[in-house]
Amino acid sequence: MFEEPSQFKKLVFKMKNIKEKPMFVKIPPYLNEKEREDRLELVDIGLKAGMEGITAINTVKVREPRLSTGYGGLSGKKIFKEMIKIVREIHLETNGKAIINACGGIFTGLDALEAFKAGATTIQLLTSFIYEGPGVINRINKQLLKLMHKHGYESLSEIKN
Numbered sequence: 251m252f253e254e255p256s257q258f259k260k261l262v263f264k265m266k267n268i269k270e271k272p273m274f275v276k277i278p279p280y281l282n283e284k285e286r287e288d289r290l291e292l293v294d295i296g297l298k299a300g301m302e303g304i305t306a307i308n309t310v311k312v313r314e315p316r317l318s319t320g321y322g323g324l325s326g327k328k329i330f331k332e333m334i335k336i337v338r339e340i341h342l343e344t345n346g347k348a349i350i351n352a353c354g355g356i357f358t359g360l361d362a363l364e365a366f367k368a369g370a371t372t373i374q375l376l377t378s379f380i381y382e383g384p385g386v387i388n389r390i391n392k393q394l395l396k397l398m399h400k401h402g403y404e405s406l407s408e409i410k411n
């Protein structure tokens with residue numbers, strides 16, 4: 251329902267006045283030009299309404315006849331490339347001003363590095379956490395630190411292009 255820009259606009263402008271905590275707008279992936287324009291409009295509306303940032307992306311809708319609805323949400327490694335592309339596009343469209351929380355198929359420190367390079371400020375993960383448990387955070391942090399050291403990055407903000 252709130253993927254439709256005019257409905258979404260009503261919601262976020264109401265939230266603007268009553269929210270007490272920082273709020274991020276989470277966007278679904280886009281599969282064609284029309285969806286791309288709609289999603290980028292959601293980003294624009296959200297930021298204009300004073301939302302603190304954007305989380306990209308939600309699961310990718312896939313047909314799955316075994317489910318009663320006929321479709322399901324794909325997460326994990328299969329959506330990583332799409333997530334990176336979308337994070338990069340939002341970063342460019344917002345002239346690097348949006349805080350972007352990258353989410354989708356992040357399993358390793360290298361994945362995290364790619365997300366930061368694409369313009370992410372933070373990363374979030376769920377599927378790798380489901381597979382590996384809380385230890386995944388420590389592993390990704392260690393791998394990321396090693397990569398940052400190797401490439402001469404002293405802070406996360408230095409990674410962003």
Ligand SMILES: Cc1cc2nc3c(=O)[nH]c(=O)nc-3n(C[C@H](O)[C@H](O)[C@H](O)COP(=O)(O)O)c2cc1C
Nearest residue numbers: 307308309325326353354355356374375376377378
């Ligand atoms: C089991 C499961 C439940 C999810 N539930 C929600 C939800 O309630 N709300 C939401 O915004 N996203 C939900 N998601 C999407 C995730 O938050 C995330 O955007 C997506 O899975 C991509 O990240 P990942 O590949 O690290 O899992 C869910 C994903 C999974 C796998």
